Amino acid sequence: LARPAAAAAASRSRHGASTASPASASTVAAAARGVRARVFGGSAGGCLGPRRQGQGASVAAMAGAAADDTPKTETKKLWGGRFSEDIDPLMEKFNESLSFDRRMAQEDIRGSQGYARALAKTGIITDAERDQLVEGLVVVGAEWAADAFEVKAGDEDIHTANERRLGEVIGTVAGKLHTGRSRNDQVATDTRMWLRAQLVILRGYLRELIVVAVERAEREVDVVMPGFTHLQSAQTVRWSHWLLSHAAAWQRDDMRIADLMPRVNTLPLGSGALAGNPFGVDRQALAADLGFARVCPNSMDAVSDRDYVSETMFWASTTMIHLSRWSEDLIIYSSQQFAFVKLSDAYSTGSSLMPQKKNPDALELLRGKAGRLLGTLTGFMCVMKGTPTTYNKDFQEAWEGLFDTVDTMSDCLQIAAGCLATLKIDPEKMKAGLSADMLATDLAEYLVRKGVPFRETHHISGAAVKMAEDRGVSLSDLTVEDLKPLCNAFEADVVGVWSYEKSAESRDTEGGSSRRSVLEQCAKLRKYLEDTESELQTA
Numbered sequence: 308l309a310r311p312a313a314a315a316a317a318s319r320s321r322h323g324a325s326t327a328s329p330a331s332a333s334t335v336a337a338a339a340r341g342v343r344a345r346v347f348g349g350s351a352g353g354c355l356g357p358r359r360q361g362q363g364a365s366v367a368a369m370a371g372a373a374a375d376d377t378p379k380t381e382t383k384k385l386w387g388g389r390f391s392e393d394i395d396p397l398m399e400k401f402n403e404s405l406s407f408d409r410r411m412a413q414e415d416i417r418g419s420q421g422y423a424r425a426l427a428k429t430g431i432i433t434d435a436e437r438d439q440l441v442e443g444l445v446v447v448g449a450e451w452a453a454d455a456f457e458v459k460a461g462d463e464d465i466h467t468a469n470e471r472r473l474g475e476v477i478g479t480v481a482g483k484l485h486t487g488r489s490r491n492d493q494v495a496t497d498t499r500m501w502l503r504a505q506l507v508i509l510r511g512y513l514r515e516l517i518v519v520a521v522e523r524a525e526r527e528v529d530v531v532m533p534g535f536t537h538l539q540s541a542q543t544v545r546w547s548h549w550l551l552s553h554a555a556a557w558q559r560d561d562m563r564i565a566d567l568m569p570r571v572n573t574l575p576l577g578s579g580a581l582a583g584n585p586f587g588v589d590r591q592a593l594a595a596d597l598g599f600a601r602v603c604p605n606s607m608d609a610v611s612d613r614d615y616v617s618e619t620m621f622w623a624s625t626t627m628i629h630l631s632r633w634s635e636d637l638i639i640y641s642s643q644q645f646a647f648v649k650l651s652d653a654y655s656t657g658s659s660l661m662p663q664k665k666n667p668d669a670l671e672l673l674r675g676k677a678g679r680l681l682g683t684l685t686g687f688m689c690v691m692k693g694t695p696t697t698y699n700k701d702f703q704e705a706w707e708g709l710f711d712t713v714d715t716m717s718d719c720l721q722i723a724a725g726c727l728a729t730l731k732i733d734p735e736k737m738k739a740g741l742s743a744d745m746l747a748t749d750l751a752e753y754l755v756r757k758g759v760p761f762r763e764t765h766h767i768s769g770a771a772v773k774m775a776e777d778r779g780v781s782l783s784d785l786t787v788e789d790l791k792p793l794c795n796a797f798e799a800d801v802v803g804v805w806s807y808e809k810s811a812e813s814r815d816t817e818g819g820s821s822r823r824s825v826l827e828q829c830a831k832l833r834k835y836l837e838d839t840e841s842e843l844q845t846a
Contacts, residue, residue: 402700403463407707412456414500415465416448418493419473419484421597422576425588432483440484443477444469465497466490487588489580491610491698496576498706500597502619503571505713507843510564512720513557513626514836519728520554523547525829528822531807532647532737533745538639540745543810546732548820549636551828556629558835563622565842571615574599578606581697611697613687616705620684623712627677630723634670637730641667646736651729654722669722676715683708741807743783747772749804749813750782757796767794 394402420441427437447469450456462468474481524547534544574597577583577590583606584590590602603609640647650667658664690704747768754764770793775782783805790797803809815821818828 399463404703404706405458405462405464405468407710408465408494408497409451409468410710411465411497411501412451412469413448414497415469415493416444416451418496418500418576418597419469420444421593422488422588423484424596425577425593426483426486426586428589428592429587431486431586436480436483439477439480440473443473443481446476447472464490464494466493487579487584487586488576489578489610491580492575492578492606495610495612496574496597498709499571499573499575499599499615502615502709502713503568505717506564506568506571506619509713509716509720510561510843512717512724513561513564516720516724516727517554517557517561517832517836519724520550520557521829521832523727524550524554524825527732528825530732530734530737531741531811533740533742534820540740540742542745542748543741543807544820545811545822545825546734546737547825547829548811551825551832553629553633553636554832555828556633557626558832560622560626560629561839563625565839567615567618567622568842569600570618572598572600573615574602575609575612578603578609581607581610607697611694611699611702613691613702613705616709617684617687617691619709620680620687620712623716624677624681624684626716627673627680627719630719631674631677633723634667634673637726638667638670638674641670641730645740646733647740649731649733650726651731653729654726669726673719673723676719680712680715683712738807743781743805744772744775746804746807746810747782749810750801752813753801753804754794754796757798759794759796764794 423432423437423440423444426432427434432440447456450472456468456472458468459471462471470481470484473484527550528545528547530546531543532546532549533540534542534549574590574594576597577588577593579585594600594602603612637648637650639645641650650665650670652665654667654669655665656668658666687705687708690701694701750771751761751764751768754767755761759767771785771790772782774789774793775785787797787799787801790801811820812822815824817824
């Protein structure tokens with residue numbers, strides 16, 4: 308399947324700084340030139356409005372000034388003022404998170420730009436200082452995008468790294484950016500911004516999978532196959548009915564992610580460490596600026612809430628359970644003993660010893676990864692359960708699990724769609740898997756239509772099955788004469804029961820296995836996807 312351009316562009320590297328497409332070194336230079344032109348004179352324009360006069364220094368000059376007025380000492384910790392001893396190097400490594408939270412670099416940049424604009428509205432910083440902060444952050448963001456950002460000792464997380472580099476670019480005014488802000492509300496804001504974008508991408512992949520299922524169901528609606536309960540042959544169904552049974556579960560997964568998105572898209576910034584912001588920041592305006600639909604209603608809850616992480620993990624785990632069960636069916640159906648389907652070589656592997664083997668590794672990995680994500684969810688819930696209000700460093704354990712969950716879901720949804728789009732079915736093998744005893748319920752229903760109570764017909768049909776087994780013949784081989792002793796209601800037209808197609812067609816209620824019903828299910832799924840498409844644009 309071809310991935311949509313928007314989704315491909317937004318796709319993340321495993322350990323990269325952001326989901327943005329990499330920029331060249333010239334991009335960084337261009338960004339720097341833009342800063343010089345926009346902040347310190349030259350062409351007007353951009354979103355910040357007219358610049359004040361007398362700001363003719365270049366970014367390079369500002370960086371030089373920063374070097375002049377900053378003591379030539381090791382990088383200071385954001386929290387180091389009350390400490391007199393150096394941190395243990397092992398503790399430094401134990402405590403750092405930049406190795407994995409760097410992927411939120413661009414979100415941290417955008418959140419900080421929005422916060423600088425909010426501070427300026429309060430008057431606590433000037434418009435000129437706002438412009439220096441915002442434009443300096445453009446340079447820092449361009450460095451991350453170009454993979455040119457130089458990490459230095461003391462950069463324990465993405466927030467520290469960006470603020471340290473901002474100070475190198477624009478000087479001491481960078482120290483005003485954190486006014487009234489804590490890393491507690493900052494990290495929660497960054498992760499929500501990052502996650503909301505990722506959920507849109509994942510939802511797109513999930514919906515692609517549903518589309519593949521619907522298209523196959525429409526195209527292959529006339530193929531009948533055995534339906535199973537307890538993995539025992541049960542009743543006749545359509546291959547398309549089986550496909551749509553899984554698409555129905557995926558639709559619920561799509562509904563769940565849609566329900567989750569508004570709670571992710573809620574702004575914690577402006578809550579400070581826990582007690583709120585003392586400088587009158589307009590959180591509603593800040594939310595609008597950063598694309599959030601609402602603000603967290605309580606500052607203490609805002610910095611301690613990680614429900615959006617656990618909910619994402621729960622959504623992923625539930626979706627993976629559905630993918631795992633779907634995979635298990637196809638693993639069974641692709642075995643030589645069934646041979647209902649044949650997987651594409653693109654999603655299979657061989658054996659290092661047995662030349663004849665074609666293993667359904669993609670499906671087995673989907674099944675296996677479901678277990679890992681369930682473990683991630685359980686582990687995170689255990690981390691959270693004993694933490695007191697409000698922020699605790701335990702929360703840092705959320706990010707690696709969250710990032711892995713998102714990465715794994717991205718891969719799994721695309722692999723599943725690829726497997727389903729390329730597998731081949733064998734209608735004759737499916738038909739050969741049907742047996743007359745699977746029509747025993749139809750035999751009972753035949754008598755119901757003759758006026759016999761169902762509870763009696765169930766026993767009569769069971770007696771017919773035993774009769775056939777005792778004689779070593781198929782149920783359909785029994786004649787009217789054979790069946791009459793069991794019930795006088797049997798007539799010559801009973802031979803019409805022994806049709807698999809008729810059996811499937813008789814289930815013509817909404818959601819059933821008749822051709823009409825299956826195509827109706829396809830139409831409903833298509834309409835659902837059409838009606839909710841706009842949600843991907845407004846999330």
